[in-house]
Amino acid sequence: MPASALMNVMIGAARKAGRSLARDFGEVEHLQVSVKGPANFVTAADLRAEEIIFAELSRARPGYGFLMEERGEIKGPDGTHRWIVDPLDGTTNFLHSIPIFAISIALERDGELVAGLIYNPVMNETFTAEKGQGAFLNDKRIRVAARTELATSVIGTGIPHSGRPGHERFLGEVETVMGTSAGVRRTGSAALDLAWTAAGRFDGFWENNLHPWDMAAGIVMVKEAGGYVTDTNGKDKIFETGGIVAGNETIHLKLLKLLKAANASAASPAKAG
Ligand code: 2AM
Ligand code: CA
Ligand code: CA
Ligand code: CA
Numbered sequence: 001m002p003a004s005a006l007m008n009v010m011i012g013a014a015r016k017a018g019r020s021l022a023r024d025f026g027e028v029e030h031l032q033v034s035v036k037g038p039a040n041f042v043t044a045a046d047l048r049a050e051e052i053i054f055a056e057l058s059r060a061r062p063g064y065g066f067l068m069e070e071r072g073e074i075k076g077p078d079g080t081h082r083w084i085v086d087p088l089d090g091t092t093n094f095l096h097s098i099p100i101f102a103i104s105i106a107l108e109r110d111g112e113l114v115a116g117l118i119y120n121p122v123m124n125e126t127f128t129a130e131k132g133q134g135a136f137l138n139d140k141r142i143r144v145a146a147r148t149e150l151a152t153s154v155i156g157t158g159i160p161h162s163g164r165p166g167h168e169r170f171l172g173e174v175e176t177v178m179g180t181s182a183g184v185r186r187t188g189s190a191a192l193d194l195a196w197t198a199a200g201r202f203d204g205f206w207e208n209n210l211h212p213w214d215m216a217a218g219i220v221m222v223k224e225a226g227g228y229v230t231d232t233n234g235k236d237k238i239f240e241t242g243g244i245v246a247g248n249e250t251i252h253l254k255l256l257k258l259l260k261a262a263n264a265s266a267a268s269p270a271k272a273g
Pocket of ligand 1: 037038039040041069086088089090091092157158159160161164188189190191209210211214
C-alpha cells in the first residue's frame with residue numbers, strides 16, 4: 001500500500017534524523033553525554049535528531065503542537081494536532097554500540113492517537129501505522145502473534161533502574177512472568193518492544209513508569225496490528241499512569257491477570273508456615 005501524505009511526512013523526518021543517528025552511532029566514543037538522573041543519559045545524538053525532527057515536522061505541518069522528550073511541550077496555534085516524539089529511544093543501548101534503538105513519532109488529533117512511526121535506522125526497519133489502515137514493517141503488513149498460551153509466549157518488558165520508582169514492584173512482576181512464560185526479553189527500547197509486539201516477535205509486553213513519547217507510536221502500532229493495549233488496570237489511562245500492557249486479545253488479558261496476581265501476593269503479608 002502506498003504511504004499517505006501524512007505518513008510520507010513522518011517517514012521523511014524520521015529518515016533524515018535516522019541518518020544523523022547512524023553517523024553518531026559510528027562515533028559513539030566522541031559523543032558528548034550529560035546525565036539527567038539515575039541511569040538517564042542524554043547525548044548530542046538525541047539533541048541533533050530531535051532538532052531535525054522538529055524542523056522537518058514544523059515545515060511540513062506548520063502550527064501543530066509538540067511533546068518531545070528533550071524539548072518538552074511546545075504549543076502550536078493549531079490546538080487540535082500534536083506530535084509526540086522520542087528522537088532516540090534506547091539511549092543506553094546507543095551509548096554502548098548496541099543497535100537496538102529507534103526514533104518514535106506519533107500524531108495525536110483531538111487527543112486521539114491517529115498515526116505512529118517507529119524507525120530503527122541500523123536494522124533498516126520502519127514500522128508504520130495509521131488509524132484504520134493497519135500496521136506495516138517496511139512495506140509488509142504486520143499482525144500481533146496468534147499464540148494464546150503464556151507457557152509458549154515470549155514477553156517483552158523494561159526494567160526500571162533501581163533509582164527509579166517501580167523497581168521493587170517490577171522484581172515481583174518479572175519473577176511471576178518468568179515463571180509462567182517461555183521467556184522474558186528486555187531490549188532497552190520501549191518503542192521497539194511495542195513495534196516488535198505489533199510484528200508478532202513478542203507475544204506480549206508490559207512496562208511501568210514510561211512517558212508518552214516512549215509509547216505513543218507503539219500504541220497505534222499494536223492496535224492497528226490487531227492487538228490490545230491498556231494501562232495495567234485494563235483501562236485507557238496509559239499516559240496518565242505510565243503503565244502499559246499489550247498483546248493479542250488473549251495474551252493481553254492473561255498478562256493483566258498475572259500482573260494483578262503478582263502485585264496482590266506482593267502486597268499481602270507473609271503467610272504463616
Ligand atoms: P530512552 O532511551 O529514550 O531514555 C527502557 O525500559 C525504556 O525506558 C526506554 O524507552 C528508555 O527511553 C526509558 N528510560 C531510560 N531511562 C529512563 C529514566 N531514567 N526514566 C524514565 N524512562 C527511562
Ligand atoms: Ca531519555
Ligand atoms: Ca524513550
Ligand atoms: Ca529518548
